[in-house]
Amino acid sequence: MRALCWVAADELAVREVPDPELRNERDVIVRVRRSATSGVDLPLLAGRDPLLRAGDVLGTEFLGEVVETGPAVRRHRIGDRVVVGASVACGGCWYCRRGRHSCCDNGGADVASVDPDLVRSDAGCFGRPRAAGGFAGGHAEYVRVPYADVGAFRVPDAVGDDRALFAADAAPTGWLAAELGEVRSGDVVAVWGAGAVGQLTARAATLRGAARVLVVDRHADRLRMAERHAGAETLDYRSTDVAAELRERSGGRGPDVCVVAVGVPPTRSVADRLTGRDVDRPDAVREAVHACRKDGVVVVLGGAQGHVDAFALGAVTDKRLTLRGSRRPDLRDVPMLLHRMARDELRTEHLATHRLPLEDGPRGYALFADRADGCVRAVFTP
Ligand SMILES: NC(=O)c1ccc[n+]([C@@H]2O[C@H](COP(=O)([O-])OP(=O)(O)OC[C@H]3O[C@@H](n4cnc5c(N)ncnc54)[C@H](O)[C@@H]3O)[C@@H](O)[C@H]2O)c1
Ligand SMILES: [Zn+2]
Structure with missing residues (x-):
């Protein structure tokens, strides 16, 4: 075959x-x-x-x-x-x-x-x-x-x-993310990544009754899809102060649930560096941990993160966060x-x-x- x-x-x-x-x-x-x-x-x-x-x-x-x-x-x-x-x-x-x-x-x-x-x-x-x-x-x-x-x-x-x-x-992963985040009616949910998984996480959050879903990415076409098909609000991280905007749209507290669905950032090759090719930012997990409201839930999807040092552990304890993950x-x-x-x-x-x-x-x-x-x-x- x-x-x-x-x-x-x-x-x-x-x-x-x-x-x-x-x-x-x-x-x-x-x-x-x-x-x-x-x-x-x-x-x-x-x-x-x-x-x-x-x-x-x-x-x-x-x-x-x-x-x-x-x-x-x-x-x-x-x-x-x-x-x-x-x-x-x-x-x-x-x-x-x-x-x-x-x-x-x-x-x-x-x-x-x-x-x-x-x-x-x-x-x-x-x-x-x-x-x-x-x-x-x-x-x-x-x-x-x-x-x-x-x-x-x-x-x-x-x-x-x-x-x-x-x-x-993609759909069961998005559903699992919303479930691990314990998304409830009235919640504000932020999702990093507007790929298929991020979009279906946004849709799952809406189906579970979230009042507001905000999707963060840099690809305008993907963000438009998240607006149209998941009813999400969107933020282009290249032109927005994401943390400030998330606070603003969640009563000053930060989102109740933050989901990271960005994939593993590609390592910048020498060619990328020479040509200045834009690659994904590696810091979505850190951004989510800092943005999430006190006592909120951060969900990290995807494998191969391996060891990430300089992790903002202090923010997890100070803010009494729940951190959950899944790669399948x-x-x-x-x-x-x-x-x-x-x-x-x-x-x-x-x-x-x-x-x-x-x-x-x-x-x-x-x-x-x-x-x-x-x-x-x-x-x-x-
Ligand atoms: N845990 C599971 O059960 C499971 C199952 C399937 C996929 N996944 C994971 O979900 C993730 C997303 O999968 P996909 O197929 O949608 O991937 P994808 O590569 O199609 O989309 C990822 C998106 O994230 C965006 N992105 C990258 N860095 C970002 C940043 N710092 N801030 C905001 N957005 C950023 C990219 O621009 C891209 O649009 C992957 O990590 C994959 O491994 C997990
Ligand atoms: Zn088994």
Whole structure:
């Protein structure tokens, strides 16, 4: 089959790779109809993960049709249209039984961390290297989906592919952020990052009754989307004193909940420095900790932050903040989000700004990584 593979830093290629096969009785094989780029892929593209190998198939977010089922699969039949949650979780461990699939003991099993200080036995993830279970991703014609009764979800007929696709990762991550932030009716919520995850965090906050949602970014096209589709107010950090503006719009206290959904800032290469190319600012977490009101909640999404020293710990204790984080969503919210999509409460298809054949995967990633031509997500069709 054809698949989009990582080759080397900043080099992707569509290659011929072996078709996936059922390996366990709880597996299904899915024929992919759509897959999307994601912010979590960017550090991989840059070659920052030492466990990534040339030929690894990328793609965390995908949707397709079940074409083969293992003998222990109960919830799926051949022909079902399913969206597959990006987290690979067993469904039976202590964490999964409590709905905390992102912390699954078995999904990313058998991998020792490259950094022993970081605990890395959590859920697996599609399209990630060995440190996340080594599961081949969705930018391919077919994918093996382990624990299919736990992680694959039948899509209601009323929900089209371009909408349901985002129930795999971006929408459940946004929902989890609002939940970890304990967003309540009347809250003021600030979100750093207007990518798909930031926008769907903003939408989740609105659905949970937030009175005001403020989204911070520097990309005007993304900020406009957050206004139009999530009902958010927006701040361009290049031209605004973000801290002052957030205080002003929250009764002088600061937002009740601050969510950081900015991704890992790319390291400025020598070329970037010479050409003065604009890159993301690395300080969103610090900004959120300082901006949040006393007794508020700061939620940090995304992996690979690693160790961040000079962290404003004093602000956390002085202001009695709650600091929470996650680098993967849970799976339990996916059916609820699909129902909201069916009822038109949650619309996501506008995030699919670029639709391309899988063969154009490298070009799609270039657009996405550069945020060029208004690209929020490139969506591939095999
Ligand atoms: N925890 C989870 O469950 C989970 C799941 C999926 C994605 N994520 C994470 O969510 C994050 C966002 O994902 P995405 O796909 O939307 O990424 P994306 O790369 O498409 O968007 C990130 C946005 O953040 C903006 N940004 C960067 N630095 C900023 C700053 N200092 N202040 C304000 N805005 C800034 C960028 O301009 C960009 O628009 C990533 O870190 C990803 O790893 C987490
Ligand atoms: Zn588990």
